Amino acid sequence: MTRAVEEALPFYEGISEAISLGLAGPLRRRAIRRLESFRKDWILDSGTGPGVSSELMLRDRFERVIGLDPSLTLLRSTKARLGEGFYPVQAVAEYVPLREASVSGVITCFSLRDVRDKARSISEFAKTVRHNGLLEIVDVGKPDGWLVQGLISAYVSLIMPLIARVLIGRRARTNPFKMIIPTFRRLPTNHDLTSLTTARFGSAKPQQFLFGGLVIVEGKRTRSS
Secondary structure, X not given: OHHHHHHOOXXXXXXXXXXXXXXXXXXXXXXXXXXXXXXXXXXXEEOOOOOHHHHHHHHOOXXXXXXXXXXXXXXXXXXXHHOOOEEEEEOOOOOOOOOOOOEEEEEEXXXXXXXXXXXXXXXXXXXXXXXXXXXXXXXXXOOOOHHHHHHHHHHHHHHHHHHHHHHHOOOOOOOHHHHHHHHHHOOOOHHHHHHHHHHHHEEEEEEEEHHHOEEEEEEEEOOOO
């Protein structure tokens, strides 16, 4: 998926907004607002990708944003664009190379689905976040009900790639957004993701949108390691 995002860099944000039916941006901003009390603290943007969330936070007067991503290409591009206040770290979410309790918040937008070991990554986030700090997960959701889950799966597997292909046009030969399909299949349900976050953080609550096809899960660090 990292290579897919690199290929889509020039048009990633616009197409992401379109295939999310206009909700990707508003949900990012909703999650960022939850972190605003930590503006002067260290915030980790895990799976920063092209830096959309990091840029929104810096515009919102956050002072110290750590961008974690396995792609050096994406990190260099984002650092060159954002400059001061953005601190790139090349790593994966399963192995966060930060001290324990060193950040006040973690945000991961449309990137947790790409993580192979989600339980380990959430454990790493819990280790890195200080007591009473927050985790904000924004991502494609997998509803618990089989009927709604089937409808969302049909959109992700059939309709979404067509929309993306039309919007990409001649800018790329391949359709990097098709990589969302296998990552969606590996997603836990929204209920299971919330339970997993609760187990690591101590407290978690979900907000579902588009009948559960998009989700925000907020974890609050109340549990000791």
